[in-house]
Amino acid sequence: MKKLLHFLLFVSILGTTVSAYAVERGDPLQGQPAVRKRVLYLPARFEVTPSLGVSFLQDYRHTFLVGAKAEYHLNDYLSFGFSAHFSPVSMNTGLTDEIQATLPGQLEDDTWVNPTPSKDAMMDALNEIKLVMGPHITYTPAFGKMGLFSTVFFNFDVYFFGGLGIVMFEAGDLTPYTDTPDEYRQAVTAGNAGQKLHLLVQEENGGMRFGPQAGIGFHFYLNSWMAINAEFRWMYIKRNAAGFDRNGDRVYEFIESEGMTRDWVIVDSADESWENTMFFHFGLSMFFPQFAPRSN
């Protein structure tokens, strides 16, 4: 009986001790932040990022951009802002050069039979990106640090953003290369019809276009208020980049002097299609106020 009592007492002591220790000890890292004493680059700071950009995977014209982004960071992971970039210069893509090299120098004599555009007509029909802008909301889920070749060290963060994309296109101009039914009638009467594309441009392929935008970006911090900013921006915009018809809609006109019916292909907004429009931006982010506190 005494041995049993001693055994129970021992078990009781052991159980009480271990359980109490476990409750008190726990995991000391449970619920703790991953990084302490870190520089808080974002919360309650205003960011201005002048940047250069270039379009990506454009069909006909590469666009170079100059502009800026303004952003206010509500806290460590959420911000909102607006970006606007202007395109002062653009250049042909490889596809444009190839097409242009294949096309004839001038329109064919009988454009009813062979409506192949000339080099100039093809180039003048293209629309070009002139302005890219839009408001966005940014989510910054991750930050970190990195060593480059074990010699240069940066703090960085990665963010995702989404919002409304606005693109302003400069319209192409096919007017010198096309005729209307009335102009054709007059030309036939005057005996100088020919070498015109029979396109009825009812709507230009320029102006503002709206669509969603989204992207991913990085800040590589140089100090407490400056960072190199790299950003990939995707927009989904409806446009007619080539400036020609794509759906085959047309109008039919009876040409009295020829005694036959001719058809004019219509170029309008129905020839637009939703296209991926993508950009890379590289800029210098400046944060205000310049002082960045540290976390506890």
Add this chain to the structure above:
Amino acid sequence: MKTWAIVLSALFATWTLTGVTAAHARGADDDIIMEEDDTSKPAEDTPTDATDPSATDATDPAATDATDPAATESTDAAAAVADDEKSLKKGDDEDARSYWSDIKVVPRKLILKQNRVELIPYMGVTLNDNLIRHIAFGGEFGYYMSDAMSIGVGGHMYTKQQTDRAYLTGLQQRVLPTLNQYLYTATLNVNYEAAYGKFAVHNKKILQWGIFLSGGLGVTGTEVIPRNAAHEPWTNMNITIQVGAGFRVFINQWLTLWGGVRNYMMQDKFENSNRTQPEADIGEKNAAARFINNIVFQVGVSVFFPTSFEYTTFK
């Protein structure tokens, strides 16, 4: 009587021991969890100098990872060196810099790669051809000679998709584009991990990642897509130079998420724009050669073998 004395003594000892161990546990926690100390006050009271390296230096000892197992001990070390830093600040700045010069930015890598092999199944998509898009499926096998450099062999097969633009070019500009489809690519590669770092997601979970540069030499098979369906196609095998860069995010000791962009450069042979003969050999003889950049975005996972390893150095 004696038994009850033992019982009372034992209970007293139990309560006392429990209290001591709990206090010990709290004390240990205090050592690990850095409470706000004096090191933060100057930073909050005085604006940070834009040129102050301590404000942004990734080796900053005050920025410690509490939940990173590899960094747990370094937290203690960081607490100790924080005090050291205070005293160093009073002294010569140059001495302080040299004091920190041998501190690594990442205390301990999640994966050591030396003498391990890596298997990467991946899929990819070609990026830079507006008229024809290729989806690639393949893999890469590499051996790490050091923790940063590996040699290996990789390859993939392509499936093609002609884009709307390929159709529209014929419709709008009245031009039939000259296209080749890719069949396969195989290269011998050398990869070098140029950058290494870690990031915290919502300041809760720490992930480690790296950036690698890649170069290689191999072959790419292509096939002409005739403009005239009655003409015969032919295939080319082109010497290919590969350059690229990518990243990996480490999941555990043997698994990473892997991605990259690689440019496979080659001199390819296309159908001549004046081709009239349907025979493939005549078409190939009159082919037009052109230098091609085939840029492929690839994503996959990489698996390291053996799947485990032991650290041989101090933390």
